[in-house]
Amino acid sequence: MALIEKLQRRIIDLGLLPRLIASLPRLSLVCAMVGICWLTVFIPMEGQYRRTYISENALMPSQAYSYFRETEWNILRGYRTQVQLLQSVGPHQRNEEISAWLQEFGVKTATFVNEEGKETLYGILNAPRGDGTEAMVLAAPWFNGDDEANIGGTALTISLARFFNRWPVWSKNIILVFSEDANATLRSWVEAYHTSLDLTGGSIESAVVLDYPGANDFFKYVEIYYAGLNGELPNLDMVNIAVHITEHEGMKVSLNGIPEEQLDQDDFYSKLKTLMRGVKFMALAGARKVYGNEAFSGWRIQSITLRARGEEGPFDITTFGRIPEAIFRSVNNLLEKFHQSFFFYLLLAPRYFVSIATYLPAAIALSVSFTLASLNNLLNNSYSSASLLSLYNIWGLLALSVALAISYIIAQLLAYAQHPQLLVLSSFVVSFIPILLKNVKIMAPFAYRCRAFAYLYLSIILTSLLVVNFALAFSIGTLAFPMTLVKNSVTSKLRLKNCLLLLLSNPFISIWIFGNLVDDQLGGIQMFYGFISAWKNLGCWTWFIICIGWLPAWLLVAYSSIATSSISIVDESQIEAVKHKKTL
């Protein structure tokens, strides 16, 4: 006890506490900087990341020889030709035809029609010697995420199914899925499988989506996509075995859409690039093009998408087919669900990763910076001595709830009546409040309190989001950071500054700018359509988090940037002391 007393005395002597409080704004800025630099500068440095390894000993990837080779090529070509011919007929007829092919070699098939009328054909290969309680999915949408006809992928799936049928080693059932597209249809199938379908094959352990557009026999390299919706990632073991097997067969792996020329680079910038692209893909999952593995998120299914890219190259389609064969052989060895390796990680390269313990400080720092900003607004002004239940606090909370309500209405409204342009415009207008409402005055304590609550609220949101969806938390934290710099608009210079900051930190404008700068697919308004359709079709919450997490805070800050009038506040505790002295 004496030690702590000594420490306390030291602290008081040095006046540490008041100094800390005084420097809160600076601290907040520093924290945010630390958070951003942690991810972008610190992690890709040598020594901070680890080499990937297979945690689950039972997987043993590539230990068994893969036999999907030249013997299957002709069969594959045959199916491919037939599939090409089926491109011209309607989906229903197409599915019937393929269903007949599958039934020829013993697959039980069924068709699922979702709410929009789109059909999904699926079949179940029952493991002859297994106990049939678990299943592995091999999916090939007819039209892939780029809206190209997935001719190679579907032909490969059919011939792989026929190949698997002749092997007695399966301990899990194999489910083949042919959905119309890789997007809403596949997702609705997954949902229906877990709720209403009659023909099922047990709980799904893993899913591999094959994407091989075109009828070319040869390809150059393989892209692997693993980011799921809402920040869910497949178990690192799943990605690792996919990478291991692909490289074992000789092909190069591209993660997160890194173009082919940059695949061989192995320096700081390539790692940083892969890392940041990964973060972007995770944050924008659902809004961007969906390649199929996102459809399986939310059901504890480890899913990845394999895309064959390039037209001429040393590898042929059967080489590509060996990847799912070996993955299935590996996953087949498992007795338990994936549990050994990480569920939260960031990949810096096909063979390098960081786990959550290493990258989490980035988002924590951002969240802390918001808290510090909130404290700053609470303590660093003359109204800090107001009691907890004073009017200002209650009004602040009320304002927060009002902002929440407004945001919710906006979110729902836009989900149904999609006019994102209107949204952006109105955001623009609201950002100029400090200038427009020059003559309206609000009381200073309200301003401080509103801001404090806003930042506190955003900090809570970010903290809750940290672990589950790191990318989204990090992105929101970075993009919303300018709003912490808003101060009371007392001078016109400050007012201008506030406008700018509000503009920068508005959710919609900021996303619009970000989309235009960073992503080629989601330029401009597309982003909003993307988010909204992700919410409606895929169940992705990003839209709602932005609206309900970010927007209320921004609204409060916008409100607080209206010109303020300062008042004096009576110190109630002092009055008490005076009273007491009088009685004594």
Place this chain on the structure above:
Amino acid sequence: MRIFWLISVLGAVLSLRGVFANDTHTNNWAVLVCTSRFWFNYRHMANVLSMYRTVKRLGIPDSQIILMLSDDVACNSRNLFPGSVFNNADRAIDLYGASVEVDYKGYEVTVENFIRLLTDRWSKDQPKSKRLLTDENSNIFIYMTGHGGEDFLKFQDAEEISSYDIADAFAQMHEKKRYNEIFFMIDTCQANTMYSKFYSPNVLAVGSSRLDESSYSHHSDVEIGVAVIDRFTYYTLEFMESIEKNSTLTLQDLFDSYTFDKVHSHVGVRTDLYERDPSKVLVTDFFGSVQNIVLDDIDQADNAYEDSQESQESSDLPDHILQLAIEKSRDEVTSKKNESKVHIRKATLVDYEDSIAEMSKVSHHKMLLEVRVFLIFMGLLIVYYYSRKR
């Protein structure tokens, strides 16, 4: 406290060593244990089955082999060759044929069952085929494989057996003279620690790797997709393939055949508790079952039989035990029957009295406990009322 007892037992044991240093054994037993399950531990199953095949080939009958397999890889759905277990990628020998008798399978392979097996502490209904019915003339070969560590061996992913447990079990076996000699072989990581705590005499131990060293698998089969044999067991089998029932190779030859280059770990041998010199001990003393058959060429029988054939009635001086017995049985059948009846009745009476005495004691115990609980309850009630009054 433990050390004191250790010393006292050691002293007692040492004093008895002289009496039980029996060079000759008359029967051979083998206890083969595989402690790990799951498909990727195929090689452990293959290890044990290879040893099983070896000891059977060299003559130990199934009734004297206790085989404990914790998982069934032959019928695992992931096995590309259902019903077969191989220990080599050339798949020349199928270890899992029609004559494999597994005594403990699946979840029956537990630490408790293993200790019970060694110390023979079972309930009355344990079948004979699952018991180690050895006596003081038995040589026992104990082989264990699985995943291990320092002073422990993992059983079935959920429990561990420590080296102290095995040492204590051997001590109990020695107490009850349940073995003549034990040859303990273990193939796991850090295997040598498992025999470091033995203190009973006539135990020879060999382990595949030292403390902080791992034991490695030898090779995998690309069709089956798993490793099929461990290095230590692979080289043991290589040596054993050259052994037949009449082989004169000794255990020292076996130990010399292990080199670091082959096994990739340091094989350890513990001989301080073993009386004989390993270079004078035949491998078949432990791995095989060699009977010392003796020719019986005394032809007295013929004469007796012929004599009895010639004279229809028994001669007045029978000189063969059978004649004697036949004579006696003709005379004394009834009186013998009466005698044995009396004995049976007497024995049952004694038992009955004992059981009555037992039962009364047990009920006495129970009653005391109930009285105590009742008293406590009353005390608490009194406190409660007293406080309420106030």
Place this chain on the structure above:
Amino acid sequence: MSTLGLRKAVAIWFFAVYVFVGVPLWYKLTTIYRAPLPIEHIRSMHENPHTDLHLVIPVYVRSDTYNFPDVHDAIQVQVNELLKSKKGPLTWSLQVLPFESWVNEESDYVVTLALDNFIGYTIPYDSKETIVFFNDESVVANDIPFFVAQTLIEHTFGLEWQHFSESKDVIKETNNNMAISYTPNVHLSISLLTGDGRPVAWDIVPTLEEYFTPLRRFISPLVNFTVDTGIVYYNDLKLGSLSGSDTASWQDLSHTVDLSELSSMNYYSERTVLNLAIVFPGHSAGNLSFINSTSKHDWQSFLVPQWGVLVINKSPLPDSTRLTKDYLTPIIYKFSRELFQLLGLATQAADLSTPYVTIDSFKRLMIIRNLDESTETLWSLVKLVEQFPQMAVPEEVLVNVRKALDLRLQVAELINDPFKGGDAVWNQALLLSNELFRVCEDAFFHKEMVQQNFFPQEHKIAVYLPLLGPLTVIMLSGLVNAFKRKQKEESSAEKDQDVKE
């Protein structure tokens, strides 16, 4: 303020219940039950194993020709002298008594003094009687008592003399490699094996009924045999591999023969199984060269230590044979003799020349052996119990130990009594000693006495501390507070008083 007294009382009461009722109860319920075995008694029994045993066998002397009124006393003196001269592990003696009319010659020992022209003795094959021949010179020289004593001790009771007086340790002497260790119930498995599948039948059951069943009845006080018979096809115990080579001899049998198919001990409830296997080679193997057939029969028999007898025939069976009694009876005759070797009653060199006497002596030997083994078992039990303090010792073990000690007393009483002799007594004693042995084994191998290193003392602390730790702390601090408060209030009350004053 006024409730302070009540609070103190409550605190004290809680504490009292906790300490005086709770702690003993917890202790009682969590200690491992270890039944109190009579350790000291067993220890003293182990150190002095035969102090309470004094085996006495009554012998009745009668004289045919001359009437010697005090010869039995004289013989007794000589017997005692002779026995005193050798100090063996067990004290035993003979009670020499004059022959009475009620003595049963079939079950008691009788010495008949017969006049002849030489000094000698004989023990006839079919009784327990010892006939000592003397001549007139020996009467004059008064050698007869000594001679009779010597005959009795060294020949009639030769087995006892050898094991109880001459050797160092009763148990060790009775072990040899050929014989099984004694158990009162033995199973006999008689099998006929043929190397190929041609059908064969045998008249084993009538043969056994006629010749073997009387033997079983004869020997049943000592050992009980259960018998099963069977035919095994396509198994020639790998003898076919020896048929080709010319240099094979019967010594190669040890390495070639494969008895694993016949080791059926798990199918029968008896602990020990002896086998008789009659083997015919298959037609593909042909004649076995190493078997020397005699004029009488075409087979040779081999003893396998502690397993049984192998009867190997030279030539294969012709088609559809039936093995008749004529063929089987010599085998049974030979086997019965070998059976005694396997039981330990005879060795190969010496044959069973005086079966009644030998079997009787063997019974006594086994009684003593059972007593010794039981003592050893109880001693091992005690050592075990002391070595593992964490091991539970259930009540049943104590019951068995008490029963064992009781049985031992009964046996000792039977064998120590000088006037109790005869078949009934020895059979009873053997029965009781077998029971004693079984009870001791049950006590030692009780299934609850499994000691595992998994529950060390530290675990107890780890389990109880989270539960009892906070309770104790709260209890004690409450008690302490209740009393401290009193002091404080007293002091403040005093202050108030001062102020008022």
